[in-house]
Every structure is written in C-alpha cells, then in structure tokens.
Amino acid sequence: MASLQLSPTNFPSCWPAPVRRRCQPVRCAAGERQALFDRIAPVYDNLNDLLSLGQHRIWKRMTISWSGAKLGDRVLDLCCGSGDLTFLLSEKVGSSGKVFGLDFSKEQLSVASSRQSLRARPCFENIEWIEGDALDLPFPDSYFDAITMGYGLRNVVDREKSMREMLRVVNSGSRISVLDFNKSLQPLSSSFRDWMIDNAIVPVASSYGLAEDYAYLKSSINDFLTGAELEKLALDAGFSNAQYYEIGAGLMGNLVATR
Numbered sequence: 001m002a003s004l005q006l007s008p009t010n011f012p013s014c015w016p017a018p019v020r021r022r023c024q025p026v027r028c029a030a031g032e033r034q035a036l037f038d039r040i041a042p043v044y045d046n047l048n049d050l051l052s053l054g055q056h057r058i059w060k061r062m063t064i065s066w067s068g069a070k071l072g073d074r075v076l077d078l079c080c081g082s083g084d085l086t087f088l089l090s091e092k093v094g095s096s097g098k099v100f101g102l103d104f105s106k107e108q109l110s111v112a113s114s115r116q117s118l119r120a121r122p123c124f125e126n127i128e129w130i131e132g133d134a135l136d137l138p139f140p141d142s143y144f145d146a147i148t149m150g151y152g153l154r155n156v157v158d159r160e161k162s163m164r165e166m167l168r169v170v171n172s173g174s175r176i177s178v179l180d181f182n183k184s185l186q187p188l189s190s191s192f193r194d195w196m197i198d199n200a201i202v203p204v205a206s207s208y209g210l211a212e213d214y215a216y217l218k219s220s221i222n223d224f225l226t227g228a229e230l231e232k233l234a235l236d237a238g239f240s241n242a243q244y245y246e247i248g249a250g251l252m253g254n255l256v257a258t259r
C-alpha cells in the first residue's frame with residue numbers, strides 16, 4: 001500500500017504520537033534547504049539519471065550492500081528524498097522486514113510515494129514514509145539493524161548531531177552506510193567535478209529555472225568533509241569502527257561505520 005503520512009498528528013508506527021515534532025519550513029538555514037529540496041523535487045530523479053549517466057544507481061547499490069541490511073531487518077533510509085535507497089532496502093529486507101524512509105521535504109516524499117504506487121511490488125508494502133528531521137529522529141534507541149543515508153549528511157545543518165542521532169537509533173554491532181560526493185584531495189578529481197557542475201549540471205538545471213539550487217552543490221561539497229574527516233566524525237560520535245571508500249573514480253565516497 002502506498003501511504004504517505006504527512007500530517008503532524010501521524011507518527012511512525014513505533015513511536016508515541018505526542019513526542020514527534022514536525023519540521024517547519026522557516027526562514028533559517030534548515031528551512032532554506034528544505035525549500036530547495038521541495039523546489040527541485042519534480043526534476044530531481046531525471047536530472048540524477050541524466051547528469052550521472054545512470055551511474056548513481058550503481059553507487060546506491062554499493063551503499064545498500066555496505067549497510068549490511070538483510071532479509072527480515074528493520075532499517076532506516078535517512079534523508080530518503082524520492083526514495084531510491086528506500087526501494088532498494090525494501091527489496092533487500094523483503095516482506096518480513098520493515099523500512100522507514102525519512103525526509104523533511106514534503107515534495108520529495110510525495111514523489112517517493114507516487115513511485116511506490118507506480119511500481120507496486122509486494123515488498124514495497126514494508127515501507128513507511130516519515131516527514132521528519134534527521135537531527136531529531138522520532139525513533140527509540142537501538143531500533144534499527146542498518147541505516148543508509150544518500151547525499152544527506154552534506155545537506156544537514158549539524159553533522160555531529162546527525163551522526164549522534166544515527167548512533168543512538170542503530171543497534172549495537174549494526175552499520176550505517178553514508179553515500180555522498182567525495183571531497184577529493186586529488187586536484188584532477190576535484191577540478192573535473194567542479195567543471196561538471198559549472199558546465200553541465202548548472203546549465204541543464206538553469207533550463208528548469210533551478211540554476212542557483214544546483215550551484216549550491218559546488219559550495220556544499222567544498223564545505224563538506226574529506227574521507228578521513230568523515231571517519232573521525234563517526235569515531236568521535238561514538239561508533240566503534242569507521243571506514244571510508246572512494247567510489248565512482250573518486251567522485252563519490254561511502255562512509256561505513258559500525259556501532
């Protein structure tokens with residue numbers, strides 16, 4: 001069943017209703033990012049396919065594999081957007097498992113929910129969409145067997161807090177798998193990425209009136225952390241092990257951390 005629960009009085013089935021707070025679209029850094037992801041939602045999937053020549057699907061499959069999710073698990077896809085990783089997790093954990101896709105953008109969740117209805121695979125009934133904040137997760141401690149986060153950590157306003165929240169809700173011995181752009185220290189790789197953003201991504205996005213929203217990609221990658229810094233972030237938050245893998249010819253990276 002494709003159900004989208006967006007009312008502030010609807011809560012994840014695991015959580016007592018009064019505790020959950022809804023993310024309000026306010027004029028602050030988080031509110032502006034929320035508005036950005038709402039705006040780009042109608043074109044987000046198509047542009048990802050076009051701009052990465054479909055490669056993002058491979059990177060996302062690697063993220064699922066690193067998460068260690070398996071049949072029957074209860075798992076979380078944080079900053080799920082239109083749900084690419086959520087759907088892959090859903091197939092991985094099967095009908096005996098449960099997947100929560102959480103995001104603060106109503107428009108992204110609306111795209112995710114329509115995709116769920118269109119594809120209508122039996123296992124997709126195990127998905128619950130939650131409109132919520134990655135910095136204040138509406139789940140009990142040690143609730144998940146695995147967590148994925150695709151292109152989310154770079155976009156949250158407080159990475160330390162986000163990491164602490166992931167640590168809190170993941171089971172001891174379980175993993176988080178965090179995919180994002182790699183802030184490469186190799187000049188060739190970072191020059192190629194910046195060139196792609198300036199000469200392919202922003203011009204294509206500008207034809208949809210979204211040039212500024214996609215230009216944000218470049219500054220957000222420059223403000224992001226290197227692989228070594230991401231490993232340190234996870235260890236400082238309290239994960240027992242953290243390993244960063246460069247993928248996609250060094251354009252992307254995946255942080256795998258075990259609680």
Ligand SMILES: C/C(=C\Cc1cc(O)c2ccccc2c1O)CCC[C@H](C)CCC[C@H](C)CCCC(C)C
Pocket residue numbers: 040047048051052053055056151154155193196197213214216217248249251
């Ligand atoms: C997956 C892509 C973008 C995700 C994405 C993430 C964000 O944080 C955003 C924030 C604001 C707006 C948009 C986004 C957003 O779309 C697309 C990635 C494209 C790459 C930059 C370009 C890849 C070029 C190559 C064709 C890939 C070839 C790799 C090969 C292994 C050599």
Ligand SMILES: C[S@@+](CC[C@H](N)C(=O)[O-])C[C@H]1O[C@@H](n2cnc3c(N)ncnc32)[C@H](O)[C@@H]1O
Pocket residue numbers: 030033034037038078079080081082083084085102103104105108132133134135149150151152155156157
């Ligand atoms: C670039 S998209 C990634 C979507 C999807 N994970 C993917 O891989 O295609 C980043 C997502 O993070 C979400 N996001 C950013 N900050 C968030 C927060 N504090 N809480 C919940 N979602 C957040 C945005 O709404 C957006 O949908």
